[in-house]
Amino acid sequence: MAACRFPFRIGRSAEADLRLQDEGIFERHLEVRLEAPQGFILSVHPDAYAAVNGQTAQKAALRSGDVISAGSVKLAFSLSPAPQRSLRIREMLVWAGIALVSVCQIVLIYLLIG
16 A cells, blocks of 8 residues: 555554554554654554564654564555656757757857958
């Protein structure tokens, strides 16, 4: 599941963005926030258990590839690649502009000499 907005809540609650009914999951088990400049921060409900890459955590900075364990569930945290727009047209326009400026400079030089 992709998180499109933050904070992203995980738990049994109807208010959770990702609802899990597995054993050991609290109503509000986890929350992922996007905080500048730290990045993605995982916060665990005070009574709940969670681990990031096998290390127990109440609060942790997440990186792409981290595995979050909560109750009997394992979640993989990953960042999708940023979409890149093609810059080919923009690059061609820049080169055409450079060529035009060069031609104009050559014409001006010949006009001044001749």
